Amino acid sequence: MTAKETFDRLAAKFPQFPLGYLEGKDTAILVKGENLVGLAQHMRDDEEYDYCSSITGVDYPDRFEVVYHLYSTKKEGGPVILKVHAERENPMLPSVVSIWPTANWQEREVWDLMGIRFSGHPNLTRILMWEGFEGHPLRKDFPGSEDEYIFG
Amino acid sequence: MTELKTETITINMGPQHPSTHGVFRLILTLDGETVVDVEPVVGYLHRNHEKIGEKNNWIQNTPFTDRLDYISPMSNEFAYVLAVEKLAEIEPPERAKYIRIIMVELNRIVNHMIAVGFLLNELGCFFTPMFYCLRWRELVVDLYEMTAGSRMMPNYFWIGGVSADLPEKFLPECKEFVDAVPGFIDELERLLTDNEILQMRCRNVGVLPPDVAVEYGCTGPLLRASGVPYDIRKAEPYSIYDRFDFDIAAGTVGDVLDRYLVRIAEMRQSAKIVEQALRDLPEGETATPKKRKFRPPEGDVYHRIEAPKGELGFYLVSDGSENPYRYKIRAPSFVNLQSLPYMCRGHKIADVVIIIGSIDITMGEVDR
């Protein structure tokens, strides 16, 4: 099944969700943040996309984008890629941990390095950096860190 | 009989601990000897791969991928190179494709040997099986050094091919090695598989049911040991894996012993693939001409391969310049490690160590 067919079926099924179709190397479906959980629930329960491979945050000049790569361990077929946009100021998206528990650490990583909050996450703390670190290093405007500790 | 109620205690394990495969910390909540909860703390080897990857240009990133999962460098390069080739629509020459498969499958043999060796090490069989396994690793790193020039960080795969053709001695030596692998695995199995200590300590320890394994996003031997025969080499054949004849090993129970058996079976299958690749290896070019910089077209791409530890994916965003705009690594160890608390609950503290060993993590990849 091609990505276009998947998109058409989803768009027909959810007329209330405005979905966007993004052409590219990997075709993606653009979802609005508030519709993400509903669509994800459908993808897991009815379409058998039970395996969420990767959650990535990208820092574009005008927006943040979170990309979800969904696969199925039960049926053939390439990935379904969901893309969600978040605004630059105080980005906030719903968490999908309740649907795919694998999102737990990956969302924590996105929060730690990219600074996108996920509402409804059970334990949204820093994972790779320490608690109390300021800033989110993978943002393009991260100034770099400074130490005042030097062995003398 | 009433059960004794005890207070739970919290103990810290790591970051410097001989059994944590590097710098990895666990906060264990214990009720006596029984594990109530485990909280893994990672990030002690966070080396900023993704930030540095955005600073480097596309070609300069290959040696950095070697340092992700430093036990299987060739697989990391393979994933990155395939992702860039998908983005820029480059087709490597036929011979290079076969050479890549040979290297990656040799890597899988080494990785699983080390995983089995470390698992035995953590069972208390201190370093004797490890020495056997590492002796065989030496033979493979010799092949790497002969071909690429470095034991651990070969930097051998290039975008559009491999950096150099195989040396003359490679083919006979590789053949000799691959022919000897089944014999060695037989010996390892004679030494280990029927061993009561191994059976008693590993059977029904750290059981991960198939549905939970999929929920947690586990891949690789961890998922297959739970009885889900999901292998990206078969499910979504990349490169030229559809030309080889091999089987997917799968377990039934999903405990530590099954993971050990799956790894043993995968080593045999890898040896089989290398044998076929050596047989079919065509003559010809191995690389497109070397460039210092190149600019792939705009776009984003995700490519994943079946690395020895699980699904290794690269998500690359290009804005048409010579540096990646976003360079994200989906590391198998990082995702697989999430299932550790689930597997450890209810077991004794000594079992935590072997459960970590059976997941087979590398901290360079977990923390990136």
Added chain:
Amino acid sequence: MTQEDTVPPELKRNVFIAPVDWIYNLGRAASVWPVMFGVACCAFEMIVTVTSRFDLARFGMEFLRASPRQSELMIVSGTVTKKMAPQVVRLYDQMPEPKYVLAMGACAISGGPFKDGYNVVPGVDKLLPVNVYVPGCPPRPESLLDAILKLHKQIRAETIRTSPWYRKDADREIPVPEYGPRGLVLPKGDKS
């Protein structure tokens, strides 16, 4: 003529110390036990150095010790990150004296390929006094063995009179860094 007149005052104690030094250093150089402290990629090459092909035990080092309390050499094998830095210093402080540090690989020397990272300490010598540096990424096991032989040479040249280990006045405890909002900071309540 008494002994006080013939022996110059600065030599008086050396006459006895020189052979003591020699025997003492010989014993110490032949049994430098490293701590099992693998940080990153180089750790694997360190483990390989222990195994049968290169056999570290030939140099009196037997096997890597799991506890810093029983060891005197810390092979810093890999990138020391800022998150790991307090633990590295704490491990070093826990080792009994005399203690030596061997920086293995480019990352431990200067941060190596990751020196630009926001979470990487640019060289372990920013934290600890380092005795021997081994370049390489990672160094071959032979290079590590050679560095250990160089360390033996350094140990044999030590004298009891000048080594910092045998002085009472020296302040040797290294302050453990703490996590700050922008990087490592000095522990609070400590003079610079």
Added chain:
Amino acid sequence: MLGFGILKGMSVTLRRFVDTYVGDLGKFPWRYRSRPVYKRMGITERGAFTIQYPEERVAMFPRYRGPLMLLTDPEKGITRCIGCGLCERTCPTESIKVTRAEEKVDDQRVPETYEYDMNTCMFCGFCVQICPQDALGHSPELEMGTYSKGDALILNLDQMLELGRKHAPGGVWPLEKEAEPS
């Protein structure tokens, strides 16, 4: 049967143990001769696997990537390097600094200074492969450990040329000489 697996495992270990020493005895005088070996033990051979390092060395493979050296053209007697600085620009860790001399020697551009910084080098080999003149090579030097970092680990032009003359008198890399099989 309880314990059978353990006995079987112990017999494998014991057989290996005996094998090693019996195999080693068979090669007694040869085994302790100090000479570079290509490989200590093959897959099928028996005997101790250990390389007695300071006395006995593994011969490096021709493609082994060690510290950099500058190759000298044996006919002209000067370096092949023209100081173009391509290696400097391709280095991922910024470990190379080259400046070009004003005057030509023998109708060829030459470098004035060359600084190779082993503090940060990650031995990826890009500089050697990108060099348009094939003037760079990897030396099979192993004993590079020092007691101090910084300047002690930076090789300058003369040191690199000397390394090149020592290890590659023919002025080509990969080094031609194949190690003798053991």
